Amino acid sequence: MPRVGGRWLAIAVGFLAVTASAATLVGADSLPATTVLKALATHLPLLHLHGLAPSDASIVWQIRLPRVVLAGLVGAMLALAGATYQGVFANPLADPYLLGAASGAELGATLAIAYAPAAWAVNAVPTCAFVGAGGAVAAAVLLGRSVGSGRSTTILILAGLAVAAFLTAIETYVQQQHQAVIRLIYSYVLGRLGTAGWAGVRLVLPYLAVSAVIILAHRRHLDVLSLGDVEAASLGVNVGRTRMLLVAAATLGTAAAVAMAGTIAFVGIVVPHTIRLLTGASYRTILPLSMIAGAGFLIACDLAARTLIAPGELPIGVITAFVGAPFFVVLLRRSNRMMT
């Protein structure tokens, strides 16, 4: 009888450890590995190391490490939310932005960048993006419920599409009226992990933790939902309530992630599907492994984003799609060959 595969768990943890180590050791500033290790060791108890320049310690502790941690948290959340949406909607194309979270976040960020006083912009952008993402999904759910029973996943997805299109239209209008800030808006849309620091990590962590705990506690329910509404209900599951709870939890985490890191695409699709193709269809395995692999994937993508054209930096959203898409196609072809 099934248990989370220890072999795949070890591989996922190994992948995360390797990417996190590489991302901490390597950066735009060519610090020797020994300097990085020494900087890390200064925060260990009972160790009193000397000969480390304050600027080197600052690069490691105030720039690289919070960025690695934030990338890991955001990647874990987006992959977990993507897997959850795919399970809740029984739709392999579902991603964390299915019900309009990305459009809402982008509109919120656009409004903050265009209208908030410059002094407030640092805090206003993530706050407005968070409110926009959560508000868009809430609007989609309310719209879906107002049409018929509101319990059909198809109606909910269509409501999400309608809300997303409406918000994108407003966003486009605002951008046209404020062309001077379009560059700032696109910088947000394509993802940003470098500016948040430890403050950003502290800000998103509670939301991500609550979201992850709720979703992981329901991993068995997601397996039941994969039988379809009728069979899940015949097994005693309140399908409507479980679906809404999971959507709310995934949206909370997604809203926090996009508020801090922008609307990074593709992680929520490529990571869960990769895990599914490798380990099978049970959400008991897919959810925890997606979190670990999602963290490792985004850390690796961020490492590439900040080192490939150093001292310049590529938008991380470009890297996630550029690396993820071909890898995913190779995996799909391999899986198809195995099945035939």
Place this chain on the structure above:
Amino acid sequence: MTGVEVRDLRMSYGAANVVNGISFGAARGSWLALVGPNGSGKTTALGAICGLLPYRGSIHVDGWSVQRLRARELARTVALVPQHPTLPAGMTVATYVLLGRTPHIAYFSHESSLDRDIAQRACHRLGVAHLLDRDVSSLSGGEQQLAVLARALAQQASLLLLDEPTSALDIGHQQHVLGLIDGLRKADGVTVIAALHDLTHAGQYADTVALLSGGELVAHGTPAHVLTTANIAAQYGASVTVTSSTDARVSVTMKRLVD
């Protein structure tokens, strides 16, 4: 009364009445076949008995009102095998059968070793224990049906609802699956209510037959009493030969229509 008691069952889709005040019962451990032409209300009635569709009237299973039981309590009492079950691609047979334990597991809890043992025993009894690591969606039609039955058996319900359980199977697998269900019924005292299109299956395996037509109950009783050439001609518009064996089992054979 133990078993199932359905009284004055009425159901509608919008303004259309699809079940009009039908009443029937099935004793604990017996097999009741619901038969009738397409659209007669068989599947709809099964939906009411397992609490998935709203209805008026009363349904009691082992003395408990279906409307008053909580969803998990009802799922511990009634197991449903739908006509077209969903078999998630990539899910192993082991995981799939274990889902039958869902109503026995507390909301935030996970399967105990007892749940795993019960699911494994269900797989052994249905003869799918050698398929535990296989992708459930890649099994043959017969194996898939056995896996679905194993999941229902793991539910440990006292009432098993089957909606056309053999519609996708060849005659050999039909006989095998129906024989297994009959064996489980006799061994465990499970009550079986099956919606069946094949009248010979109803005549061979059911203790009682309820013939529905247009949402009405037109006949209810033993197979020999209900499955007559006159009833079948009147409700199905079909010309058939009915043969009875000495053990009161009935076979229905369709005749070729001659111009």
